[in-house]
Amino acid sequence: xxxxxxxxxxxxxxxxxxxxxxxxxxxxxxxxxxxxxxxxxxxxxxxxxxxxxxxxxxxxxxxxxxxxxxxxxxxxxxxxxxxxxxxxxxxxxxxxxxxxxxxxxxxxxxxxxxxxxxxxxxxxxxxxxxxxxxxxxxxxxxxxxxxxxxxxxxxxxxxxxxxxxxxxxxxxxxxxxxxxxxxxxxxxxxxxxxxxxxxxxxxxxxxxxxxxxxxxxxxxxxxxxxxxxxxxxxxxxxxxxxxxxxxxxxxxxxxxxxxxxxxxxxxxxxxxxxxxxxxxxxxxxxxxxxxxxxxxxxxxxxxxxxxxxxxxxxxxxxxxxxxxxxxxxxxxxxxxxxxxxxxxxxxxxxxxxxxxxxxxxxxxxxxxxxxxxxxxxxxxxxxxxxxxxxxxxxxxxxxxxxxxxxxxxxxxxxxxxxxxxxxxxxxxxxxxxxxxxxxxxxxxxxxxxxxxxxxxxxxxxxxx
Numbered sequence: 001x002x003x004x005x006x007x008x009x010x011x012x013x014x015x016x017x018x019x020x021x022x023x024x025x026x027x028x029x030x031x032x033x034x035x036x037x038x039x040x041x042x043x044x045x046x047x048x049x050x051x052x053x054x055x056x057x058x059x060x061x062x063x064x065x066x067x068x069x070x071x072x073x074x075x076x077x078x079x080x081x082x083x084x085x086x087x088x089x090x091x092x093x094x095x096x097x098x099x100x101x102x103x104x105x106x107x108x109x110x111x112x113x114x115x116x117x118x119x120x121x122x123x124x125x126x127x128x129x130x131x132x133x134x135x136x137x138x139x140x141x142x143x144x145x146x147x148x149x150x151x152x153x154x155x156x157x158x159x160x161x162x163x164x165x166x167x168x169x170x171x172x173x174x175x176x177x178x179x180x181x182x183x184x185x186x187x188x189x190x191x192x193x194x195x196x197x198x199x200x201x202x203x204x205x206x207x208x209x210x211x212x213x214x215x216x217x218x219x220x221x222x223x224x225x226x227x228x229x230x231x232x233x234x235x236x237x238x239x240x241x242x243x244x245x246x247x248x249x250x251x252x253x254x255x256x257x258x259x260x261x262x263x264x265x266x267x268x269x270x271x272x273x274x275x276x277x278x279x280x281x282x283x284x285x286x287x288x289x290x291x292x293x294x295x296x297x298x299x300x301x302x303x304x305x306x307x308x309x310x311x312x313x314x315x316x317x318x319x320x321x322x323x324x325x326x327x328x329x330x331x332x333x334x335x336x337x338x339x340x341x342x343x344x345x346x347x348x349x350x351x352x353x354x355x356x357x358x359x360x361x362x363x364x365x366x367x368x369x370x371x372x373x374x375x376x377x378x379x380x381x382x383x384x385x386x387x388x389x390x391x392x393x394x395x396x397x398x399x400x401x402x403x404x405x406x407x408x409x410x411x412x413x414x415x416x417x418x419x420x421x422x423x424x425x426x427x428x429x430x431x432x433x434x435x436x437x438x439x440x441x442x443x444x445x446x447x448x449x450x451x452x453x454x455x456x457x458x459x460x461x462x463x464x
Contacts, residue, residue, distance in 0.1 A: 017144050017213045018154050021137075022161035024090065024209020027202040028137045030165040031097050032130050034173070034195055035104060036390065037286070039123075040266050040398055045408050046188050047107055047119065051399045057120040058395040061127055065387050070238050072131050073380025076139060077237075084143065084215035085376065086136040093132035094206040098199035100126035105195040107188035131383055133206060138379035142360050143215040146457060148449040149305055152357045156300045159353035163294030165205075169198065170286035184279060185409070240372045247362035247378055249438045254355045255385035256435030257317070260428040261352065262386070263393030270401065271424040274412050276338055288339055289346030296350025308445050309354050309361075314436050316351035323348070324429035328421055355382070361444045368452045397423070 043049045049057075079085045103122040110118060141154055173194055174186070181190030242248060272282050296316075303312045327341045359382050367373040404419035406412060412420070444452075 013145055013150050013153065014214060018157060020209050020212030021140060021144060021154060022158040024206045024213070025137050025141075025158040026161040026165040027094075027205025027209075028133050029162045030169055030198065031094070031101065031133070031202040031206070032126075033166060033169050034101065034191075034198065035123075035126060036262060037265050038191070038269070039104070041186075041269050042105060042191055043119070044398060046186070046191065047115070049116065049119065051402045053116045053119075054398050055395040057116065057123055058391040060120060061124045062388050062391040064124055065127060065131070065384050065391075068128055069131050069135075069380045069384035069387070070377060072128075073135055073374065073377035073383075074237055076135055076376035076380075077374045083210075084140075086140040086143065087210045087213060087215065089132050089136035090140070090206055090210035093129055093136065094203040097126065097129035097133055098203050100129050101199060102192070102195050105191045107192075127387055131380065131387070134383045134386075135376055135380045137206070137209065138356060138359070138382065139375040140209070140213055140215065141356065142363055142375050142379075144213065146216060146453065148357070148361055148364065148446075148453055149301070151360045152304055152309070152354075153301045155353050155356045155360075156297045159297040159300075159350065160294050163290045163297065166290035167287050167294065170290050171283055173198065174283050174286075237374055237377055240370065241366070241374055241377050241381070243370060244362060244366040244372065244378075246365050246442060246444055247359065247381070249442050250355065250358040250362050251381050251385050252438045253313075253358075253435050253442075254382055255389050256438075257352070257355070257432060258386050258389035259392055260431040260435060261349065262390050263397055263431070264424055264428040266390075266393055267397050267401070267420075267424050270406070270420055272338075274406075275332065275417050275421045275424075276335065277332055278335065281335055281338070284339060285342050288343045289349070292343040292346030293349045296347040297353055300350055300353060304354065304357070305446070309357060310439055310442050310445065313351045313354045313358075314439060316348040317432055317436060320345055320348045320351075321429045321432050324425045324432075328425040332417075358442075358444070361449055364449070364452050364456060365444055368456055 040054070043054050044051075076085060076089055079088060081088050100122060104119075104126045106122070108115065108118050141151060141158070144154055145151055176197060177186045177190035177194040178184065179190070180193040181187040268285070269282055272285055273279055300312070307315075323341055323344045327338070327345070330337050330341065359378055363373060363375055363378050366378070400423055401420065404423070405416040406420065
């Protein structure tokens with residue numbers, strides 16, 4: 001290893017910023033937890049929306065996201081304050097996210113088309129607020145440290161914090177919802193109060209990251225050059241960013257893997273209720289998966305440092321595919337086996353944290369090869385990919401259930417139960433396998449990133 005590379009590897013993490021970032025990231029992810037995991041159930045069983053109405057809401061939301069997400073990324077990239085590019089948005093965004101989450105889980109006394117329109121507005125508003133927060137929190141990790149391995153460490157610590165938060169939410173949220181619902185089946189009142197209590201906890205967590213994190217300057221241009229660079233139009237910035245082939249690969253893999261993971265989580269409650277046969281098992285399954293995923297993040301920095309991010313990501317996901325296939329054949333009533341297999345799926349699900357680090361590396365690669373460094377736009381593309389995956393699964397998931405004969409709040413036929421089992425386990429396994437195909441052309445291995453990081457550090461030192 002060269003002297004320049006050794007100097008880069010000796011860079012120390014700021015402990016305060018790392019801890020604050022982990023807490024803020026946990027709050028940001030937890031703030032959208034209910035929408036990811038309970039919105040479909042809420043729409044079908046409480047609001048009473050038809051599958052076609054849900055699909056329309058998701059379609060319109062994603063069409064808007066195609067404009068809103070890159071636009072928000074550009075806006076955050078062009079933000080210049082004394083506290084940095086991304087921290088101001090972590091101050092402004094969380095209250096709006098909390099309000100729109102609450103509105104999304106509110107049942108308004110409306111009927112027909114007006115009910116669908118209001119539900120759509122609230123959901124789109126929540127998505128926009130989430131974009132503001134998520135682009136900022138993801139972009140911030142690229143400013144805490146310049147070293148690729150250190151970024152993986154920060155992301156892994158943040159993911160562990162995320163899982164701790166999700167364990168707490170998974171263990172507490174449904175019991176809280178049922179408590180306020182006043183029965184064994186969740187209702188509108190229970191969802192409203194559950195969302196409100198979640199907001200009161202998560203907003204201060206995100207604000208802590210805005211307060212305590214410190215952004216590292218990575219600009220190589222003089223202020224006048226930065227000003228000229230920022231005059232690019234949205235389309236120009238998007239075109240230049242899309243020229244980064246490695247970023248396109250990382251976003252494509254993220255999108256496809258999220259279709260599998262988010263789609264499964266969105267319908268997992270149906271599997272537990274109607275295939276396994278228990279409302280009360282929802283909390284244990286979600287909790288054990290989150291706890292196992294937290295444990296899975298602990299060895300990630302070591303494994304990626306030794307074998308590379310690409311190999312570890314592929315290996316973990318191949319194990320997940322096998323476990324999903326096995327879970328399909330588990331007979332009804334085998335609660336403990338369901339929990340054990342879910343724990344395994346949760347553990348290897350820690351590979352999701354690697355995708356954030358892949359995008360960080362792709363930003364460095366774009367800066368090194370093309371002179372393009374739009375952190376916010378890169379992470380907005382990832383955010384859009386995640387939300388597009390959520391929309392696709394939301395638009396397709398419920399119609400799939402209806403197509404196989406699902407009837408809300410009633411006992412399902414044997415054929416419907418088997419179909420739900422396949423939709424929740426086999427279909428995600430196939431999609432997860434497809435998500436690995438783009439990575440065959442991903443080339444940012446540890447040696448390449450060492451070279452890129454060292455050369456970028458040298459450029460910045462010369463500019464200073």
